Amino acid sequence: MINLTKNKPIVRSDEPIALIGGGQLGPDDLNLTLIRVNTVVAADRGAVPVMDSGLMPDAVIGDFDSLDGAYRDRIPADRLFPISEQESTDFDKTLRNVVAPLVLGVGFLGGRLDHQLAVLNSLVRLPDRPCILLGEREVVFHAPPRIELNLTPGDVVSLFPFQTVTGRSRGLEWPIDELVLEPTGRVGTSNRALAKVELSVDAPGLLMMVPRDALDEVMRAFLSGQTGQWPARAE
Missing domain, CATH: 3.40.50.10240 (Thiamin pyrophosphokinase, catalytic domain)
Incomplete structure (x- = not known):
């Protein structure tokens, strides 16, 4: 419309x-x-x-x-x-x-x-x-509050923070639990999926990148109604 x-x-x-x-x-x-x-x-x-x-x-x-x-x-x-x-x-x-x-x-x-x-x-x-x-080679999106993706074991999963965030993960070779990700500090490039990846983050600001052939899986996750959504930023 x-x-x-x-x-x-x-x-x-x-x-x-x-x-x-x-x-x-x-x-x-x-x-x-x-x-x-x-x-x-x-x-x-x-x-x-x-x-x-x-x-x-x-x-x-x-x-x-x-x-x-x-x-x-x-x-x-x-x-x-x-x-x-x-x-x-x-x-x-x-x-x-x-x-x-x-x-x-x-x-x-x-x-x-x-x-x-x-x-x-x-x-x-x-x-x-x-x-x-x-x-x-990949699809890029702003990580929602939580997301579950059925990826192929070995798929590259990169996490790049544009602001300071913390989170939790399952199904990643190197979990992010208890880590602080920030643009001038630790980032999460070239992590790998072990199986189904489950990610939750405490605040907006984290970009997630997965292989291009996972496009439909990422779309499915966003349209599932289970990811949650960040509010608009206050102006």
């Missing part, structure tokens, strides 16, 4: 939605995303690969500084939502203006490192917007 009310989400859905960026896309990334959703939102130039695939985005959000006019002119005016401020990225502008049980994002990882870091920063700053980002 598209919402035109000021200060309300632009897109609201009771089902997962796709969020397409204008960055690096692998040959199967777009199709892998689109077959799992019914609603497609583009962040600025992310409209281009969607339209090149023969589809029209349900909404396009951004400052439109990178969307070619030839594409913009083909998009119905009621699907264009310009946000002119330059203090945030198009990913941030888009994610904070959609509400759905889960957002599946593609076209935001790879390419320029500063862009990727800004995207990961937004994942942490918008803890009430569950979002899975599809990368070349």
